[in-house]
């Protein structure tokens with residue numbers, strides 16, 4: 618009997634604890650990656666910044682057991698969650714490594730594919746990680762990244778800028794500008810590949826929209842608070858937080874009222890570089 622026919626669903630709190638919890642933020646980027654990444658047999662695959670196991674575990678299952686996949690992330694609790702998923706789903710071709718991609722424990726020229734969903738270019742020192750990836754990749758093999766691009770949530774940042782202008786917060790305006798420029802463009806990410814010695818061979822751009830009723834709903838959304846609030850707080854002085862964020866919320870609500878909703882655009886990039 619084929620092995621998969623032995624499957625029996627065993628309900629348990631441990632199983633449900635990891636079921637259906639993938640952030641909708643990660644999902645569109647992961648789907649873009651899974652849409653374009655080349656599937657081959659007998660590969661050694663590395664997911665950099667694998668977090669709670671997406672898209673690592675999905676990719677590993679789509680590749681099947683001829684490939685061995687590794688996820689690397691310094692985040693202990695997320696790694697534990699990824700390991701629990703591996704046990705729950707009985708996935709045998711994945712190993713989780715707790716550590717930083719700035720120092721990979723792989724030999725030179727030993728890896729067939731590296732992927733990173735919303736990873737490398739958000740890390741502390743992307744050039745070092747790009748270089749490490751180039752070191753461990755076999756010649757002719759690929760580093761695949763998916764990321765949001767500059768222009769991310771341009772509607773929100775337009776209202777943020779307008780709010781700071783109204784309040785004549787010039788230093789904060791400069792910081793907001795730097796915060797936005799920090800996000801990569803196709804050109805800057807292509808440049809990062811090139812500096813590491815990788816040639817960009819394919820790229821695809823798409824976008825999707827996130828819709829909120831208004832600014833109040835958006836600013837209180839759990840994932841918005843988790844993912845972005847800390848960065849926005851750094852733009853304005855601590856003692857100005859109350860006033861500025863209240864004004865921002867009011868302006869976002871007025872903007873949403875005039876448009877019928879608060880629709881935020883997310884430009885996405887899939888980019889592939891070959892050693």
Ligand SMILES: C[S@@+](CC[C@H](N)C(=O)[O-])C[C@H]1O[C@@H](n2cnc3c(N)ncnc32)[C@H](O)[C@@H]1O
Nearest residue numbers: 643666667668671689690692717718734735740
């Ligand atoms: C935005 S999350 C993406 C997680 C996952 N790939 C996804 O799509 O949901 C970025 C991940 O990169 C990890 N990370 C940050 N610095 C890292 C580093 N130096 N090496 C490896 N992973 C790192 C974080 O711990 C986090 O899990």
